[in-house]
Amino acid sequence: MDNITSLIGGFGDVLSPMNLLIALLGVTVGTAVGVLPGIGPAMTVALLLPIAQDLEPVQGLILFAGIFYGGMYGGSTTSILLNTPGESSSVVTAIEGNKMAKAGRAAQALATSAIGSFIAGTIGTLGIVFLMPQVAKFAISLGAPEYLAIILLTFTGVTAVLGASRIRGLASLLVGLTIGLVGIDFVTGQQRLTGGLPQLADGIDVVVVAVGIFAVGEALWVAAHLRRKAGEVIPVGRPWMGRSDWSRSWKPWLRGTVLGFPFGALPAGGAEIPTLLSYTAEKKLSKHPEEFGHGAIEGVAGPEAANNASAAGTLVPLLAMGLPTNATAAIMLFALQGWGIEPGPLLLTKEPALVWALVASLFVGNTMLLLLNLPLAPAWAKLLQIPRPYLYAGILFFASMGAYAVNSQPFDLWLLLVLGLLGFAMRRFGLPVLPLIVGVILGPLVERQGRRSLQLTGGDISGLVGGPVAWFCYVLIVLALAWPLVAKLVKARRGGSDLHDVETKTEVSV
Amino acid sequence: MTVLVGYVPNAFGEAALSAAVEEAKRRHERLLVVNMSRDDVLVDAHRAGQDQLARVGRDLGELGTAFEVRQIEEGNDAAEALLAVAEEEKASVLVIGIRHRSPVGKLLLGSVAQRILLDASCPVLAVKTG
Numbered sequence: 001m002d003n004i005t006s007l008i009g010g011f012g013d014v015l016s017p018m019n020l021l022i023a024l025l026g027v028t029v030g031t032a033v034g035v036l037p038g039i040g041p042a043m044t045v046a047l048l049l050p051i052a053q054d055l056e057p058v059q060g061l062i063l064f065a066g067i068f069y070g071g072m073y074g075g076s077t078t079s080i081l082l083n084t085p086g087e088s089s090s091v092v093t094a095i096e097g098n099k100m101a102k103a104g105r106a107a108q109a110l111a112t113s114a115i116g117s118f119i120a121g122t123i124g125t126l127g128i129v130f131l132m133p134q135v136a137k138f139a140i141s142l143g144a145p146e147y148l149a150i151i152l153l154t155f156t157g158v159t160a161v162l163g164a165s166r167i168r169g170l171a172s173l174l175v176g177l178t179i180g181l182v183g184i185d186f187v188t189g190q191q192r193l194t195g196g197l198p199q200l201a202d203g204i205d206v207v208v209v210a211v212g213i214f215a216v217g218e219a220l221w222v223a224a225h226l227r228r229k230a231g232e233v234i235p236v237g238r239p240w241m242g243r244s245d246w247s248r249s250w251k252p253w254l255r256g257t258v259l260g261f262p263f264g265a266l267p268a269g270g271a272e273i274p275t276l277l278s279y280t281a282e283k284k285l286s287k288h289p290e291e292f293g294h295g296a297i298e299g300v301a302g303p304e305a306a307n308n309a310s311a312a313g314t315l316v317p318l319l320a321m322g323l324p325t326n327a328t329a330a331i332m333l334f335a336l337q338g339w340g341i342e343p344g345p346l347l348l349t350k351e352p353a354l355v356w357a358l359v360a361s362l363f364v365g366n367t368m369l370l371l372l373n374l375p376l377a378p379a380w381a382k383l384l385q386i387p388r389p390y391l392y393a394g395i396l397f398f399a400s401m402g403a404y405a406v407n408s409q410p411f412d413l414w415l416l417l418v419l420g421l422l423g424f425a426m427r428r429f430g431l432p433v434l435p436l437i438v439g440v441i442l443g444p445l446v447e448r449q450g451r452r453s454l455q456l457t458g459g460d461i462s463g464l465v466g467g468p469v470a471w472f473c474y475v476l477i478v479l480a481l482a483w484p485l486v487a488k489l490v491k492a493r494r495g496g497s498d499l500h501d502v503e504t505k506t507e508v509s510v
Numbered sequence: 511m512t513v514l515v516g517y518v519p520n521a522f523g524e525a526a527l528s529a530a531v532e533e534a535k536r537r538h539e540r541l542l543v544v545n546m547s548r549d550d551v552l553v554d555a556h557r558a559g560q561d562q563l564a565r566v567g568r569d570l571g572e573l574g575t576a577f578e579v580r581q582i583e584e585g586n587d588a589a590e591a592l593l594a595v596a597e598e599e600k601a602s603v604l605v606i607g608i609r610h611r612s613p614v615g616k617l618l619l620g621s622v623a624q625r626i627l628l629d630a631s632c633p634v635l636a637v638k639t640g
Contacts (some may be wrong), residue, residue: 037552229583230547230554360561384552387586 003129004056007293010356019062022055023361026063030070034077036391038222041071041325045161046210047398048403051334055338062361064335065315067190069121069327069362072170072308074368075382076113080300081106085259089271089307093277096292103235103295103432105109110377111239112249112297115302118255118370124312125362127261128319132348134360135265144456145466149473151442154267154323156477159435161270165486166453169219172431175422176439179204180447183476187451190295193287199411206334209440212416213433214327215399217423220393224424233385236378248299252282256305264313267323307412312362319355321345323442367377421476513594514601516592517566519558519584522607527562527566529637530605534575541577543593548586556588557610593595596632605635616621 008472009462012020033039045064051059072089079085080097093113100109142150159169182193194200241249256278263274282302283292292299317323322343324330336343341351348355373380403416450464457463465471513528517523519550521626527543534541534599558566570577582591596604608623627634 084552229549230557232557232559233553235554272593385555387548387550388562389551493537 003439004358005132005484006352007287007360009130009353010358011239011363013058013074014062014359014360016452019059019357019361020364022059023066024368026066026068027073027372030067031074031369031372031380032070032383033067034071034074035383036074036386037082038218039391039395040214040327041067041334042077042210042331043214043218043395044071045331045335046207046214047329047395047402049210049331049338050402052335053338055186055343057336057351058357060335060339061332061354061358062365064165064328064332065358065361065366066365068311068332069365070307071259072116072121073114074380075372076117076304076307077110077373077377078384080109080113081236081381082231085285088249089275089310090274090304092303093307095299096296097281099293099295100300101295104232106238106294107237107377108245108297109239109295110236111241111374112241112245112301114370114373114377115241116253116256116305117308118247118366118455119253120260120307120309120365121312121366121369124261124264124309125359125366127265127309127311128315128359128362131265132316132320132355136345136348137317138320140349142469143466145464146447146466146469146473148446148453149470150267150321150453151449153473154317154325154438154440154442154478155446156480157267157270157325157433158265158438160480161273163432164432164480168429168431169435172433173338173435173439175426175431176436177443178441179436180214180440181208186444186448196328197411199409204415204440205406205412206331207406208345208442210334210437211399211402212419213321213426213436215395216416216420217427217433219395219483220401220424221421221427222388222392229362231384232383236381239374244483245297246416248288248297251285252278252298253305253400254304255281255285255308256302257309260311261313262305264310264325265316266313267317267321267325270325271307273301274310279364315359315362318343319347319358322347324438327434327437330434330441334441360406365444379505385472387401452504511537511602512542512599513537513603513605514544514592514596514599515542515605516588516607517545518556518607519562522609523558523582524638526605526607526637527607529635531570531575533603533605533635534577539634541575542595542599542601543570544577545580545581546582546585546588546591548588549584550586550619563600566568573575573610589622589629590604592626595617596630601632603633603635604630605637608636608638 028280029044030041044067075085076093079090079094080101083094083098085091085094097109097113098320100106149294155173159173160166182200184201185192191201259278260274263270264446269346279299279302282298283289286292286295286296302413314325314329317325322333324333334342400413400416403412403435406412453463513534515526517527530541545563547554563581564626567579571577585591604626604628606623625637627636
């Protein structure tokens with residue numbers, strides 16, 4: 001019951017007028033950027049990093065958590081109304097949601113997604129309350145080799161499990177690790193990859209990398225595809241649900257939550273797999289299977305709940321072990337470092353007030369989001385009528401300002417442009433962005449843990465595989481990497497199994 | 511010669527359309543209905559859907575006037591697009607719907623109607639909703 005007491009303490013910290021105002025600001029901005037396709041919570045958090053560095057850590061985290069949760073709510077609005085999912089996690093929502101909207105049931109689709117998100121978010125946050133301290137307690141007992149293995153497992157997760165292509169994921173991760181290497185080696189003091197430029201001696205600031213890859217890269221990408229026929233306005237109306245909608249939605253909400261949270265909490269989780277699993281499960285369990293493909297409400301309720309529960313789950317590895325599994329969490333981790341707080345297993349012991357205030361703010365933010373999204377859905381949909389040139393000009397302006405603000409040196413603007421072009425090229429060639437940003441942020445950490453393990457054993461390679469946890473992680477990594485081969489062999493033997501069918505579907509939709 | 515009308519799927523567009531029908535009958539000329547949607551926004555409230563355009567076509571067909579319905583989906587300036595069509599088709603009159611705007615609205619956004627009124631080389635019939 002310690003958790004509950006700490007949580008109540010956290011509520012005490014959050015429920016001050018200033019913090020509530022910041023939470024409201026966060027969820028409003030988050031919903032807005034979630035609604036606009038192409039602008040996600042990760043980009044927004046990256047753009048706000050320079051500003052957040054001047055806030056108190058608690059307030060900065062409340063702001064970021066609000067944007068993170070808000071982006072989930074907003075993303076589903078776009079998927080339902082436009083069939084253009086802003087993030088990979090709402091791809092599945094779009095399948096049935098857009099069909100419902102076209103059949104004139106946009107209001108019900110938006111309502112079931114907002115209420116489902118609220119329920120899943122609340123249960124998921126409760127899951128954080130009970131799971132996170134246990135994971136943190138476990139993580140403290142881990143030594144450098146085990147920690148190294150877990151980070152490597154995270155790398156495998158974000159490159160091999162989440163993306164469409166392992167090779168592209170790995171390429172993106174390696175680019176990120178390379179960017180993370182730039183600067184002075186912390187053991188020997190040698191300059192690495194600086195090309196003799198004194199500005200690079202301190203390494204490339206993560207703010208510049210994140211803003212360049214997310215904001216500038218995305219703006220250039222959209223600018224290259226600006227001309228597109230406009231969609232029609234789908235009349236939204238005030239979201240509401242009838243009795244039959246409620247009775248058809250509540251079970252998918254709960255099932256989606258149960259599916260989503262564990263996947264998010266894994267250090268190699270993500271929202272794509274649980275949303276897809278939830279969709280398939282609802283399709284099988286539904287009493288109206290014939291409606292699937294023509295706008296079944298279960299197909300919106302389940303995946304939306306899974307999506308939000310998994311978003312809540314990703315905060316468990318972030319807070320308990322300092323491991324981010326999505327782009328927004330990665331940038332939140334960097335923000336923590338910027339405030340001089342060392343993320344990792346000791347975070348909860350050293351900064352309990354901060355962590356519990358953050359968790360309490362998730363409950364508050366989630367409630368605000370329901371109140372903000374349910375009655376105001378038509379207003380949010382109006383955002384889609386903003387001409388895109390205005391939007392992206394604004395993003396480029398804030399991106400340049402943010403990058404310049406870090407060190408006040410013009411060199412960073414050139415760096416921003418180069419990284420922006422890199423981000424553009426990655427989108428052009430279908431490379432996922434998440435492995436890169438995780439590589440940049442975790443790269444230095446994995447290097448430190450690896451070298452520490454090697455120092456412990458005097459350079460003997462066996463020091464890297466100490467302890468059962470490390471063994472377990474390496475087995476999982478091998479399994480994840482060998483999975484396509486295994487699936488192929490199994491398929492060849494059985495002549496086309498169901499499992500492989502699901503696997504290929506994942507790859508298409510992610 | 512042609513009567514050209516800028517159609518949008520709302521009360522202003524309907525008013526303009528019915529005035530244009532009257533005008534086409536009076537002049538014994540062909541009616542050209544143009545709907546313009548911008549290509550730099552995600553959704554455009556001025557875009558007429560397929561069913562709306564089909565309904566317009568059906569209504570006009572029943573009235574027995576010669577007509578054509580055209581949808582423009584490129585560009586981001588309705589005034590420019592409409593004036594270009596008027597020039598190209600040598601329109602004898604251009605029919606548009608106009609409305610009141612708040613001072614702030616006038617300050618922030620240019621007026622499509624005003625630019626059509628000032629720049630058109632043919633007479634313009636500006637219709638208000640009743």
